[in-house]
Amino acid sequence: MTFTEKKADMLMSHPKETAKSLNQTKSRSSIREMFDEVAPTYDFLNHLLSLGIDNYWRAAATGRAKKLLKNVPQPRILDVATGTGDLAASIAKLPGAKVTGLDLSPEMLELARKKYPAITFLEGYAEKLPFDTASFDAVSAGFGVRNFENLQQGMSEFHRVLKPGGYTFIIEPMIPRNPLMKKLYLIYFKKVLPKIAALFSKSTFAYDYLPHSVEQFPQAEAFSEILKKAGFRAVSYFPMTFETSILYVAGK
Numbered sequence: 322m323t324f325t326e327k328k329a330d331m332l333m334s335h336p337k338e339t340a341k342s343l344n345q346t347k348s349r350s351s352i353r354e355m356f357d358e359v360a361p362t363y364d365f366l367n368h369l370l371s372l373g374i375d376n377y378w379r380a381a382a383t384g385r386a387k388k389l390l391k392n393v394p395q396p397r398i399l400d401v402a403t404g405t406g407d408l409a410a411s412i413a414k415l416p417g418a419k420v421t422g423l424d425l426s427p428e429m430l431e432l433a434r435k436k437y438p439a440i441t442f443l444e445g446y447a448e449k450l451p452f453d454t455a456s457f458d459a460v461s462a463g464f465g466v467r468n469f470e471n472l473q474q475g476m477s478e479f480h481r482v483l484k485p486g487g488y489t490f491i492i493e494p495m496i497p498r499n500p501l502m503k504k505l506y507l508i509y510f511k512k513v514l515p516k517i518a519a520l521f522s523k524s525t526f527a528y529d530y531l532p533h534s535v536e537q538f539p540q541a542e543a544f545s546e547i548l549k550k551a552g553f554r555a556v557s558y559f560p561m562t563f564e565t566s567i568l569y570v571a572g573k
């Protein structure tokens with residue numbers, strides 16, 4: 322039985338078990354199962370549903386990293402929630418960079434290893450990173466942190482494994498603040514996107530979960546506060562593409 326079928330089955334006996342409630346609990350095993358199921362069509366749907374702009378967002382994070390790490394000769398970089406490895410591969414373009422990707426989904430990691438054999442990919446959990454304190458010059462995460470079971474703990478781990486003077490680069494989807502854009506975006510996100518996704522992926526549950534997870538995730542100032550509470554200083558954020566995506570940059 323697939324994860325989506327299991328959830329449909331559960332709905333019959335536990336009517337309260339929905340994509341919305343998974344967003345509230347973010348149980349590690351459910352998140353892993355969901356991404357394992359999504360893996361085969363993840364890249365294709367990501368590029369289709371974002372009209373190919375997702376690569377531009379990753380390149381924007383890499384551009385900022387290049388500027389801020391220009392004096393670090395061989396930066397060690399950790400890409401958390403690496404999925405199929407696209408942000409890890411983008412940030413690996415920094416001169417001399419040694420990048421490690423980490424994710425909790427074995428199926429996503431298998432694809433990442435096939436796509437980018439030169440990068441090291443490890444299975445692990447963001448809230449308990451298997452690395453020494455102060456071991457990386459940068460920690461990145463693309464479209465991943467809103468799935469963390471314990472966001473504050475995850476951000477504290479990002480801070481812990483960074484060297485003093487290091488930076489974190491986090492990309493997340495954003496709900497536009499302009500009322501008209503917000504309305505259009507939510508129609509696309511809640512009504513159109515799940516229907517397109519259902520044509521190509523058997524994981525309809527994941528694309529029902531997606532808008533809930535984005536809508537309820539703290540954004541801009543609210544997420545900056547979480548980064549500050551984790552110990553980061555000089556937190557800034559850069560909304561991109563009519564505020565449909567946002568890049569956070571914070572230093573240790």
Ligand SMILES: C[S@@+](CC[C@H](N)C(=O)[O-])C[C@H]1O[C@@H](n2cnc3c(N)ncnc32)[C@H](O)[C@@H]1O
Pocket residue numbers: 352353356367401402403404405406407408423424425426429445446447448462463464465468469470
């Ligand atoms: C939407 S995908 C993003 C993948 C990739 N970073 C990208 O830019 O396309 C989110 C990934 O976060 C991973 N993930 C979610 N929670 C995690 C956690 N607590 N620890 C490690 N990985 C996690 C999932 O397994 C999934 O592969």
